[in-house]
Amino acid sequence: MQFHKYDVVIIGAGGAGMRAAIESGQRARTAVLTKLYPTRSHTGAAQGGMCAALANVEEDNWEWHTFDTIKGGDYLVDQDAAEIMAKEAIDAVLDLEKMGLPFNRTPEGRIDQRRFGGHTRNHGEAAVRRACYAADRTGHMILQTLYQNCVKHGIEFFNEFYVLDICLSETEDGPVCTGAVAYELATGEIHVFQAKSVVFATGGFGKVFKTTSNAHTLTGDGMGIVFRKGLPLEDMEFYQFHPTGLAGLGILLTEGARGEGAILRNASGERFMERYAPTIKDLAPRDIVARSMALEVLEGRGAGPNKDYVLLDCTHLGAEVLETKLPDITEFARTYLAVDPVKEPVPVYPTAHYAMGGIPTNVHGEVLRDNDNVIPGLYAAGECACVSVHGANRLGTNSLLDINVFGRRAGIAAAEYANAHEHVELPENPAAQVEAQVALVLSEHGQERVADIRTELQATMDANASVYRTEDTLKTALHDVQALKERYQRITVQDKGKRFNTDLLEAVELGFLLELAEVLVVGALARKESRGGHAREDYPNRDDTNFMRHSMYYKQGEGLSADIRLDYKPVTFTRYQPMERKY
Amino acid sequence: MTATAEVSTGSRGSQPPVPDGAITVTLKVRRFNPEFDDEPRWDSFEIPALASDRVLNLLHYVKWYLDGTLTFRRSCAHGICGSDAMRINGVNRLACKVLLKDLLSSGGKQTTITVEPIKGLPVHKDLLVDMEPFFEAFRAVKPYLITYGNEPTRERVQSVADRERFDDTTKCILCACCTTSCPVYWTEGSYFGPAAIVNAHRFIFDSRDEGAEERLDILNDVDGVWRCRTTFNCTDACPRGIQVTKAIQEVKRALLFKRV
Numbered sequence: 001m002q003f004h005k006y007d008v009v010i011i012g013a014g015g016a017g018m019r020a021a022i023e024s025g026q027r028a029r030t031a032v033l034t035k036l037y038p039t040r041s042h043t044g045a046a047q048g049g050m051c052a053a054l055a056n057v058e059e060d061n062w063e064w065h066t067f068d069t070i071k072g073g074d075y076l077v078d079q080d081a082a083e084i085m086a087k088e089a090i091d092a093v094l095d096l097e098k099m100g101l102p103f104n105r106t107p108e109g110r111i112d113q114r115r116f117g118g119h120t121r122n123h124g125e126a127a128v129r130r131a132c133y134a135a136d137r138t139g140h141m142i143l144q145t146l147y148q149n150c151v152k153h154g155i156e157f158f159n160e161f162y163v164l165d166i167c168l169s170e171t172e173d174g175p176v177c178t179g180a181v182a183y184e185l186a187t188g189e190i191h192v193f194q195a196k197s198v199v200f201a202t203g204g205f206g207k208v209f210k211t212t213s214n215a216h217t218l219t220g221d222g223m224g225i226v227f228r229k230g231l232p233l234e235d236m237e238f239y240q241f242h243p244t245g246l247a248g249l250g251i252l253l254t255e256g257a258r259g260e261g262a263i264l265r266n267a268s269g270e271r272f273m274e275r276y277a278p279t280i281k282d283l284a285p286r287d288i289v290a291r292s293m294a295l296e297v298l299e300g301r302g303a304g305p306n307k308d309y310v311l312l313d314c315t316h317l318g319a320e321v322l323e324t325k326l327p328d329i330t331e332f333a334r335t336y337l338a339v340d341p342v343k344e345p346v347p348v349y350p351t352a353h354y355a356m357g358g359i360p361t362n363v364h365g366e367v368l369r370d371n372d373n374v375i376p377g378l379y380a381a382g383e384c385a386c387v388s389v390h391g392a393n394r395l396g397t398n399s400l401l402d403i404n405v406f407g408r409r410a411g412i413a414a415a416e417y418a419n420a421h422e423h424v425e426l427p428e429n430p431a432a433q434v435e436a437q438v439a440l441v442l443s444e445h446g447q448e449r450v451a452d453i454r455t456e457l458q459a460t461m462d463a464n465a466s467v468y469r470t471e472d473t474l475k476t477a478l479h480d481v482q483a484l485k486e487r488y489q490r491i492t493v494q495d496k497g498k499r500f501n502t503d504l505l506e507a508v509e510l511g512f513l514l515e516l517a518e519v520l521v522v523g524a525l526a527r528k529e530s531r532g533g534h535a536r537e538d539y540p541n542r543d544d545t546n547f548m549r550h551s552m553y554y555k556q557g558e559g560l561s562a563d564i565r566l567d568y569k570p571v572t573f574t575r576y577q578p579m580e581r582k583y
Numbered sequence: 584m585t586a587t588a589e590v591s592t593g594s595r596g597s598q599p600p601v602p603d604g605a606i607t608v609t610l611k612v613r614r615f616n617p618e619f620d621d622e623p624r625w626d627s628f629e630i631p632a633l634a635s636d637r638v639l640n641l642l643h644y645v646k647w648y649l650d651g652t653l654t655f656r657r658s659c660a661h662g663i664c665g666s667d668a669m670r671i672n673g674v675n676r677l678a679c680k681v682l683l684k685d686l687l688s689s690g691g692k693q694t695t696i697t698v699e700p701i702k703g704l705p706v707h708k709d710l711l712v713d714m715e716p717f718f719e720a721f722r723a724v725k726p727y728l729i730t731y732g733n734e735p736t737r738e739r740v741q742s743v744a745d746r747e748r749f750d751d752t753t754k755c756i757l758c759a760c761c762t763t764s765c766p767v768y769w770t771e772g773s774y775f776g777p778a779a780i781v782n783a784h785r786f787i788f789d790s791r792d793e794g795a796e797e798r799l800d801i802l803n804d805v806d807g808v809w810r811c812r813t814t815f816n817c818t819d820a821c822p823r824g825i826q827v828t829k830a831i832q833e834v835k836r837a838l839l840f841k842r843v
Contacts, residue, residue, distance in 0.1 A: 037714065039757050040656075040664040097738040100728030102746060102753050102789070109740035134753075140663060141753065148727040186707065215658040251661045332661060335680065336635075451647030455599070494651030499618040500708045503651040 001431050002191045006031045007418035009180050009195040010411075011163045011222060014041030015139070015403035016382025017201030018146035018155075020365075020411030024199070025155045027415035031193060032155060033182055035162040035217065035505075038147045042203055042215045043403065046139025047328065048256030049131030050096075050400040051119055052089035056110045057129045062086040064122060065130065069398060070576050072118040072285045073356075073391020074532035074542065076235070076550065078572040081363050081387045085398070085405050092404040093132050101145040103134050104325075114325075115259040118285035118395040124583070127259075127283045131397045136254045136326045142400060160185040162505060164434045166198055166225060168375070169424050175369070177378035178424045181434045185505065188498030190431045190438070196418035199410050200226065200359060200367070200380040201403075207509075208517040209352035209466065210458035213245055213252035217509075222384040224512030226359050227519070231369055232552045234386040234569065235357030236516065237523030238533045240394055241467050243289040245351025247309035249336055253329045253348060255396040258282040260325055262314040264293065265345060266301040272310075277583035284583040287393040287533045290350040294467045297349070304347055311345035318342075350467050356394055356533060357523075358386040360552065360569070365410025371552065371569045377417060377424075381410035388550065391571075392532025441507045446490025450507045453484050453491065457510075457517060465521055470537045474525045481518045485560050488514055515560065522564050523551050544578055598648050605631040606694065608683065610641050612653065613699040616708045623706075626650070627695075634684035638671055638696065642678060642710075655710035662822055665758030669710050670699040675760040675820040701763035703772065717759050720775045724783040724801055729794025745790035752785040752830050754823040761817035761827045767810050774810040775802070777817040777827045784830040787837060799838055808835050 007028035010017050017032060024030040034041070053060040065086035070077045097103060097111060104112040113129040121128040134141040150157070167179040179194040202222030206214025227233050243264070244253040258264070264282050266272045276292040277284035284292075293310050296302060303311050314322060314330075319342045322330045326341075333339045333346045359380040361367050366374040382403045389402055457480075464477035488511060495503035529543035530536050550569040555562050610630055615623035628645050639657055646653045655678070656666040662680040671681055678698070686696055704712040755778060762768050762776035783802055787795045802808045808831055817827040 036658060036664075036666070037718075040658045040666045042659060042664070044756070045659050045661075045663050094738055098728075098734055100786070100789070100791070102749070103738075105741055105743050105746045107743060109742045109745075111738050137663075137754070140756070144753075144755075151722050152725075152727040215664065216660060217658045328663070335682070336661070449647075495654075497616065497618050497652070499616060500654050500711055502654050503646070 002189060003194070004031065004191060005194045005423070007195065008197050008199065008414045009033060009193045010199040010201060011180060012041070012201035012203060012382070012384070013038035013157065014201060014203055014382065015043035015142055015146060015400065016407035016410070017199070018150050019404050019407030020199050020201060020381060020414065021155045022146065022149050022153060023408055023411030024415040025150070025153050027412070028418045030155065030415070031158060033158045033161045033163050033180065033193070035160060035185070035221070037159050038150065038157060039143060041143060042218055044140045044143040045213070045215065045252065046142070046400055047136040047252060047254035048259065049114060049116060049133035049138050049397045050093060050142070050404070051116060051130040051397040052093040052132060052401070053086065053130060054090060054093065054111060054113065054132065056106060057113050059121070060128055060130055062089065064120065064128070065089065067123050067576060068119050069389060069395055070391070071124070071581060072395040073393050074581060075548065075578040076388065076391035076531060076571055078388050079574040079576055080572050081389045083574060084363055085389045085401060088405045089401050092401060092408070096142065096145060096404065099145050099149045101134065101141050103132055114256060115283060116396045117255045117258065117283045117289065119397070120280065124279070127280050131256065131259065133256065135324070136256055136328045139400060158182070161191065163221070164225065164437060164508065166229065166378070167426050167430045168229060169427050171424060174373070176376040176424050178426050179430065181431050183434065183438060185500050188501060190434055192426070192430050194423060194426055196421050196423055197377045197379060197414035199365070199414050200384050201382045201407065202384045204355045204383040205513060205516045206352050208457065208461050208513050208520065210462040211245065211250040212352035213242055213250055214352065219509035220512045220516040221509065222380070223358055224515050226367070227515060227553070227555050230555055231367065231375065232360055232554050232567070233357060233519055234360040234552055235388060235550050236355070236519045236553060237527050237551060238356035238392045239352065239520060240286055240354040240356060240533045241290040241350035242353035243286055243293055243350050244312050244348040246332060246337055247304070247347035247349045250351035251332055251336060252351065252353070253312060253332065253346065254326070255286070257312060257314055257326055257329060260321055261317055262312055264289070265311045265313050266296045267303040267307060268301065272296050272301070280583045285393055285395060287535070288583065290467050291535055293350055309347045309349040312348045313345040314341040315343060315345065352466065354394055354399060355383055356386070356388070356390040356392060358384050361385045361387055363387065363409065364413040365406055366413065379410040379414045381406040392534060437508070438504065441491070441493060441504055442496055444492065446492055448487045448490045448492065450491055450493065450510050453487055454510050454513065457481065457484050457513060461517055465524060468535050468537050469524055471525070474521055477521045478518070478525065481514060481521060482561070485514045485518065488560060511560065519553050519564060522566065523553060526566055527551065548578065601631040602633055605633055608632050608641070609695040610645065611695055611697045612645070612709070614709050615706050616652070632683055634682070634687065636683045637679050638681045638683070638698065639667060639678040641683070641696070642698070654708045663756060665756035668701050668758040668760045668763070670701060672697055675701055675764040677758060677760070677822045680822050701759060703763045703769045704759070714759065716772060717762060717776070717778065720779040721757065721782055724775065724779050725794060725798055726782040726786065728786060728789065728792055729797065730791065731793050739791045741790055748790070749785050749788040751825050752781045754825055755781050755785070756823060758822060760820040760822055764816040764820035766814060766816065767812055771810065773806045775806055777831060780808055780831050780834055781825060781827055784834055787834065795837070802834055803838055808838065811835070
């Protein structure tokens with residue numbers, strides 16, 4: 001075992017982690033731990049843009065952005081947080097520009113802006129140009145720019161260090177976070193990092209689904225660690241399905257394509273979104289578009305030999321727009337489906353994309369241990385966190401915004417906390433739990449194969465817990481997930497070595513996936529209404545009387561099959577009363 | 584170094600169902616785990632695969648169903664994270680961006696695919712190499728915007744043409760396909776290599792940047808741009824289609840004529 005001592009430890013080196021590191025690293029001694037290399041993080045896969053009411057190309061203001069975010073989230077958004085995000089969005093974009101991000105430019109040389117789903121002028125009148133972008137690789141540019149600035153500031157990275165636990169020490173004032181425990185992939189060694197504050201920025205858990213835009217490595221590690229510590233997770237039943245994944249593959253095609261004018265069509269060529277969202281049509285929020293697409297297919301209007309997808313028509317945009325503003329998605333369609341978007345429409349279907357829920361935090365990134373109290377020294381930001389600025393459905397581009405606004409806030413808060421406090425003693429044997437976990441996976445205790453369990457998990461989640469859900473499908477999913485958890489107790493790995501044991505890594509990741517899938521399904525069963533990304537066929541309407549509240553889940557007891565306790569937390573309202581959601 | 588060609592059919596229980604239209608391909612993988620092996624070897628695996636499969640799918644098939652010890656990096660699986668650069672049939676590619684149909688000969692008879700680690704970086708295990716020297720070279724060229732004086736309150740203004748000037752080199756994902764395809768880099772690891780120069784280019788030709796001279800001084804060094812022999816391997820290898828050799832030439836020209 002090796003021991004390290006820092007002021008701040010940041011877990012994860014995607015957009016939120018590195019944005020936090022840039023702030024924290026200039027204020028306190030900071031280490032960033034990532035199971036990948038920073039530039040491999042999935043922020044780099046984001047395409048379309050980052051919204052901010054710069055008003056560079058048309059009238060706009062942050063209040064409209066706030067309203068759109070709240071309405072887009074089907075009123076489950078904490079309105080104080082949404083207001084902060086929309087207000088700070090402007091500086092967040094300008095900060096990135098000053099750090100060097102190469103945004104596309106207007107003819108006047110200002111940052112250019114494009115339309116995006118759910119972002120409107122004057123509370124829903126028409127689509128507004130609010131998304132600042134760099135072709136269709138905005139996430140790539142953000143990730144590279146943040147990494148470049150980490151290099152500039154000499155941020156210390158521990159690459160391929162897989163964090164498996166955090167340290168909570170009991171004090172007179174309750175539990176405080178005192179560090180993190182990591183498994184070094186290169187050597188198999190366990191490292192204990194003592195810290196005054198710890199920031200989770202570990203991203204999502206899209207790999208519970210088969211069809212997903214998420215990377216193989218998005219396995220909800222941070223959420224899983226927090227949940228296993230008995231701390232709550234929030235709103236996990238709200239999972240976003242991005243309308244335009246490449247059919248059958250799930251690879252993301254940006255909503256920016258529709259922002260530039262692309263149109264969704266069914267088998268007969270009809271622009272079906274006109275029926276579902278008469279005002280903003282193809283630029284309705286993602287939950288509405290994904291549900292509409294699924295309905296078109298369910299009702300027999302899907303395209304293709306099996307009528308199981310719809311078509312994204314970009315042909316009228318012309319080769320120049322596609323090659324200059326949407327070059328990457330044009331290439332993805334050509335490479336992976338052998339379809340040229342310049343000449344023919346692209347087969348698309350919703351793909352599991354983004355977790356609205358996660359580790360509950362306040363607007364400073366402090367992690368909640370219940371509805372009212374925080375764990376001092378513990379922070380979270382980005383997709384792994386739930387502030388909640390996305391409510392029941394995140395608007396496109398607001399994730400890149402979230403990581404920059406709340407990554408920055410968490411980084412500042414973590415460093416300031418560290419500078420105002422002394423190190424608290426670590427709990428006894430801080431590495432014991434991780435050592436036992438690794439030893440168990442490596443021991444001979446069964447014949448179950450990790451890939452089989454993962455494949456079956458992803459299949460049941462796709463079939464039973466995706467765009468549309470019912471009591472029956474969710475009960476099937478719950479039954480399946482619990483059976484898979486039971487089988488997981490008997491997994492075996494072939495690689496018993498210490499050096500880059502990615503066999504072991506995948507086994508551990510699967511444990512997190514199973515745990516989070518169960519929370520998602522339990523939450524979806526309990527929420528007997530349809531709201532945002534959670535659509536129940538058997539409860540098709542939003543029920544503000546009973547469900548205008550956040551879900552909070554707590555793990556009860558030890559072990560993988562422990563019970564889940566469900567609690568609720570009120571939504572914060574400022575000035576926007578819930579209305580029917582029409583576009 | 585001996586090359587063995589033993590075919591493993593797997594010993595980990597039943598395999599997943601073979602999809603309709605699958606053909607059997609032989610995946611020949613360069614293996615080496617210094618924890619247990621004295622020297623590298625070749626392992627071959629027979630895999631049912633579809634023409635639309637990515638090479639990464641084949642590697643996953645081996646890892647998940649035949650040999651869990653096979654080790655490689657991967658993440659996004661669609662060519663934007665840069666984790667899975669490797670030598671596939673002798674050329675540097677991302678395993679998630681090469682489809683089986685692009686590797687099969689027209690008659691469909693050639694069904695052996697060889698996969699090796701990228702060259703010029705120490706092998707840690709199988710297809711996984713030490714990336715530190717690569718990132719060290721990247722960091723050495725000051726790959727960040729350098730400016731002096733007061734920052735403007737709003738964004739810096741940049742014309743569409745000025746933005747276009749360095750667009751090509753902003754696409755780099757630091758996968759190392761270019762650098763590890765360079766014969767000069769293979770023999771002289773101290774050479775910065777194409778990727779570092781691409782990232783220097785990205786800032787040298789950015790109208791907002793004021794650090795061109797510092798970076799050009801660094802690249803004028805014995806391990807800098809003059810090592811480039813213009814073999815174009817790097818340009819061929821780039822999975823993002825960056826004109827790498829052209830970028831290096833532009834940096835050389837900037838040094839010769841002292842202007843960008």
